[in-house]
Amino acid sequence: IQDAALEPMRHPDRYPQGKVHRLIHNLCQRFLHHGEGYFRFITSPEIDPTNNSAEQAMRFIVMDRHITQGTRSERGRAFCERLWTVIATCTLQKRSVYAWMHRAIDAHFHGRPAPSLLEDSS
Numbered sequence: 002i003q004d005a006a007l008e009p010m011r012h013p014d015r016y017p018q019g020k021v022h023r024l025i026h027n028l029c030q031r032f033l034h035h036g037e038g039y040f041r042f043i044t045s046p047e048i049d050p051t052n053n054s055a056e057q058a059m060r061f062i063v064m065d066r067h068i069t070q071g072t073r074s075e076r077g078r079a080f081c082e083r084l085w086t087v088i089a090t091c092t093l094q095k096r097s098v099y100a101w102m103h104r105a106i107d108a109h110f111h112g113r114p115a116p117s118l119l120e121d122s123s
Contacts, residue, residue, distance in 0.1 A: 002040070006032040058089045090118045 009021045010029045016022070021029070032039070042050040062085050072078050087105075091098040105115045 003032055003036040006036065058093070061085075061088065087118065094120055 007029055009016065009025050010033070013019050013021050016025075042048040065081075065085070072081060087101060088098050091101050101116060101118070108115050
């Protein structure tokens with residue numbers, strides 16, 4: 002597949018005026034630089050062949066922005082980014098967002114550092 006994708010770069014004379022269309026050229030460049038990554042899921046069973054998990058992680062963010070119309074300030078955007086990161090991370094780790102937020106707020110009011118979002122590896 003990768004050889005076929007790179008074929009236009011090897012034989013531009015097969016195209017009108019000996020020039021490959023820019024979109025075909027862009028695709029060839031992508032395969033040239035990242036070709037192995039496109040098919041890594043075939044040899045690495047731990048890699049999902051789709052990006053469904055990434056899209057699912059972002060779905061609530063898109064819905065939230067649609068419902069709330071987003072924010073108008075840099076401070077508001079930064080707050081939302083942090084909150085969305087907490088929600089996505091806790092969801093992926095099957096942890097309670099509410100419990101983490103409760104511990105974070107309690108730590109803030111008592112002058113302690115916020116709890117970690119990193120999974121406990123012990």
